[in-house]
Amino acid sequence: MEELIAWLDDQGREKRLHPLLVVAIFIVVFLEIHPFQDGNGRLSRILTTLLLLRAGYAYVPYSSLESIIEQSKESYYISLRRTQGTIRSAEPDWNPWIEFFLRALHRQKTRLEKKMERERIILADMPELSVTLLELAREHGRITVAEAARITDASRHTIKDHLKALVDQGHLVLHGAGRGAWYGLS
Template identity: 30%
Template sequence: EKIHYQAPSAEQVKPEMDKFIEWFNKEIKLDYVLKSAIAHFWFIIIHPFDDGNGRIARAISDLLLARSDDSSQRFYSLSNQILTERKVYYETLQRVQYKAGDITEWLIWYLNCLYRALKNTEKTINKVLYKAEFWDKHKNTELNARQRLMLNKLLDGFTGKLKTSKWAKITKCSQDTALRDIKDLIEKGILRQEKSGGRSTNYELVEN
């Protein structure tokens, strides 16, 4: 779906960009997070280039968010979150540009998007820490290459249920070998049989 913006005429672009740059560089009593939201919207509406306006707007947002964090290191990415939600992003921009200067809806969406970016990063960091703690706990546990491969897949977020047949397919071994690998991990307290039961047996990691 192509989104059409009502960009200023070619004659208006330079004076509009001059206003934007003056405002951007001016020290004003405005939280950098809010400034990043306003700057993003303003730049998109000016639409000074034929292509790449979205990428530049996201870069402007990231710059102001870095100033807000007062750190050269950032562990979250608003740009990635916007790309993930780009359909709603474009729809919100298109609606708000016709609201005669009222950008409240955009600010609410932007701040919620930033919140989701932070929450997703928190999940990623927790997953990385959990994986590091797991391997530190089992650094002296004797494991074969197949077991290490499958444990890493489970720690990274295995899709679907872990069955003997899946283990055999992924590690390219027989089902008998897969079952021996799994039973060995159960004896070592690393895997357990899922309680859900059913017609087939599924396995899961034992929580650290």
């Protein structure tokens, strides 16, 4: 592990390899070292997210790489075994793992783009106050009628109508009743 960390630090300074290649190689070697009795796979995916964020790929936490790997478990293990079988040889074959890794990242990015497009379509069809209420619920984790009225300067009746429509459309969920009621994301 010390050698792997030192290699990662060197790559960060020297920048000889593309950051995606550095992350891919780090992860496959980490998994080959298998430093813990249990949880190496989960930890490798957390490390992947961390390393990608450090490399400037800010979109990574917004789309699950874990679910993409879960959907292609067989390819994951085959590419992992093919590369790991050569790591300690004179000429390691990084291609099987790197190809799998880059395809998984591409699927992750594509999935996020589709999700964002769906959001744009949904938000484009909404009244401005409804969009504002949704944004407030996202920012604060929840919103009440009183908070929404204070922030937006809209009447309580108008806000209630918009919140009811957002609940009916499945964007928000109503929790509680009366003055203690609040709305959260569904």
